[in-house]
Amino acid sequence: MTGFVIREYGLLAREGLPSSISTDLNRQVIPASAWDWLLTEACGDGEHKQLVRPRKADGHLHLQVLNYVGSVTTPCGTHIEILPKHSEHSDEASLLCGRRLLIKMLNRVYGLNMREFERAHLQLFKQPLPEVLIGHFLLEVKQLVRRGIRADYRSQRDETTYLRGRLQIAAQLRQPPGRQHHFQVEYDDFLPDRPENRLLHSSLKQVLRWSQSLENQRLARELLFVFDDIPASSQYRNDFSRWQLDRNMQHYRACKPWCEFILNEQTPFTLAGAHFGQSFLFPMNDLFEKYVARVLERQLATGFQLREQAASRYLIDSHNDKSLFQLRPDLLIRTRAKPVAVLDCKWKLLDQNKNHVAGNDEKTYGLSQADIYQLYAYGQKYLGGTGCVYLVYPKHGRLSQPLPVFHYDKYLSLHVIPFCLDDDHFCLPSGDAPEWIFQDELS
Structure with a gap:
């Protein structure tokens, strides 16, 4: 299997172009068969999501990867790994850090419980993303087998x-x-024929088909031998609903999110067409939003609650006795059932030094005008036009501090704040910290 690593919005060139075209995390030259398949199957057709789009660069047609991260394998055996674009650098260190960041986010969002992850050496992340994840799953199952396969009457x-x-x-x-x-x-x-063991059997068979690592293949075969007398699951959803979490099954808990992840029960994203291959792709905007939510849950001050994707307000209160245009902020913070702050998360590299595109002295930093309007609507409808709304962006070299406050009027203001993915904290101004977050979480 041929492997390539690229990051969001990178360009995929078709094999046969002039050798002078440079390759790095921002551009890769892939086999013609893989390129043609992506052009046919992954450009979207109205029913399926779009992974790539045609784009001309340096006089040649390329396929630009959109904002999905993860892994996909084409029918010809070409493996393409897509990493987050979290910095402007494209060297090997950026590749390893990007892979580590993605695994860290998946670990937190999907509850994969990779206990040794934080202590792992960067050498681990020289493996392709699927092999790192498969290796962690197999270690969890190995631990489970050591503690004993549970049976049921x-x-x-x-x-x-x-x-x-x-x-x-x-x-x-x-x-x-x-x-x-x-x-x-x-x-x-x-008998050991119970839902949990059937799902583990199915997951092991799946990762054995996926893995190209001899070590992972060896361990998967050893574990499959343990489950040999147990049938694989034929109804994933039904078996997951019957997964027991009582005291006797505590050592199974760490494996459940892995099985959901591997068997696509959490439905990240799949490609259209007859060949799905080893494809697990995640919209980076959604992954960033969910990651920030998981971190914020642990950092909220006492008495405050977090609600994701709130949907209790409409832009139009009444039209023919119906409310229209539902407003769904990413994160809503409440206390005593009263909304006190709205946060929207955007996976985009802002530039705190970027001038307004029209060339005047006003700075917009790369902010979207539509986002500014949207946050204003959230502030009016959820906060009654009084308080603070927040846009959260990833912290990087050109966005290290909160931007100057945007005042809609004297009652409602917009704060644009960086979120540090290295140590999981919001970069908030220490002298004007909101009451809903622990003070020791501030930068």
């Missing part, structure tokens, strides 16, 4: 030559002549 019906369990009277009366000495019985048998 299952009702069995059988015809035996001896009486076992409960005699099925109706079935016994229907026995044909000459077979009255056989008993129609029902009994409980203690």
Whole structure:
């Protein structure tokens, strides 16, 4: 399998272009068969989401990767890993840091419980993203097997030559002549065939198909041998709903989010077409929003609650007795059921030194005018036109401090704040900190 690493909004060139075209995290030259497949299957068709779009650069047609991160494999065996664009650098250190950042975000958002992740050396992140994730999953299953596979009583019906369990009277009366000495019985048998083990079996089979690492393949085969007498799950959703979380199953808890992740029950994103391959892709905007929410949950001051994707307000209160244009801020902070702050998360590299595009002295820093309007609507409808609304962007070299406050009027203001992904904190002005966050979380 041929592997390539690129990041969001990078360019994919078709093999056969002049060799003078440079390749790095921002541009890769991939085989013609892979390029043609992406052009056909991943440009979106109205029903399926778009992963790439055609774009001309240096006189040649390229495919530009959009804001999805993760991994995709084409039918010809070309593996493309897409990393977050979190800095302007494109060297190997940026590749390793980008891979580490993505795994860190997936770990927090999907509850993958990678306990040793924070202590991991950068050498670990020289492996392709799927192999890092598969390796962590296999270690979790290995720990589970060491503590013992749980079994459960299952009702069995059988015809035996001896009486076992409960005699099925109706079935016994229907026995044909000459077979009255056989008993129609029902009994409980203690078997490992239970939903949790079926899902683990299915997940192990899936990662064995995906993995290209000899070490991961070896461990997956060893673990599959343990589950050999247990059927794989044929109904994922039904088995997940029956996953038990009682005291006897505590050592299974760490594996559940992994199974959901691997079996696509959390539905990150898949490509259209007949070939899906090893494809797990995540919209980076959504991943950043969910990551900020998970961090903020732990940093809220006492008495405040966080609600994601609130949907209780409309832009138009009444039109023909109906409300229109629902307003859904990313994050809403409340206290005593009263909204006190609205936050919207944007995965974009702002520039605190960027001048207004029209060339005057007013600075817009790369902010979207539509976002400014949207936050104003949130402030009016959720905060009653009084208070603060926030736009949260990733912190990087050219956005290290909060921007000067934008005042809509004397009652409502907009704060544009960086969020540091290295140590998980909001870069808020220490002299004017909001009451909803612990003071020791400030930069």
